[in-house]
Amino acid sequence: MNITSRWKVVELGRRRKKVVHIPKKRLPKFFSCPRCGKETVKVELFREDGHSIAQCSSCGLKEEFPVKPAQGEVDVYCMLTDRVYGPQKRTPITNVKKE
Ligand SMILES: [Zn+2]
Numbered sequence: 147m148n149i150t151s152r153w154k155v156v157e158l159g160r161r162r163k164k165v166v167h168i169p170k171k172r173l174p175k176f177f178s179c180p181r182c183g184k185e186t187v188k189v190e191l192f193r194e195d196g197h198s199i200a201q202c203s204s205c206g207l208k209e210e211f212p213v214k215p216a217q218g219e220v221d222v223y224c225m226l227t228d229r230v231y232g233p234q235k236r237t238p239i240t241n242v243k244k245e
Contacts (some may be wrong), residue, residue, distance in 0.1 A: 175188065176188055177189065177219075177223045179202040180227040181202065181205050182205035184202070186204040188202075189222045189226075191218070191219065191222070193213070193215065196212055196213055196214075197211065197212050197213060198210070198219075199211075200222050200223060200225075200226040207226075207230070209226050209229055211226070
């Protein structure tokens with residue numbers, strides 16, 4: 147009786163191709179403003195000059211930051227929130243825990 151083994155071969159032979167859809171992660175064009183709370187902050191990168199401008203079109207908040215090649219819009223936005231909220235929310239680098 148070879149029928150069962152034959153069927154197994156057939157089953158293996160028709161493996162379905164897995165179609166994997168990788169959703170493209172889109173960066174939000176606008177970030178929420180740390181000052182006015184609206185999603186109107188636009189980050190522009192000027193990589194050639196190594197600087198960037200974060201600007202809110204709602205309340206007029208505008209800050210310039212130096213950017214490293216590895217940094218992106220999100221990093222600039224983080225620097226913006228840091229500057230607006232102040233350094234108190236930052237984790238102090240000098241305060242390293244010693245165990
Ligand atoms: Zn704003």
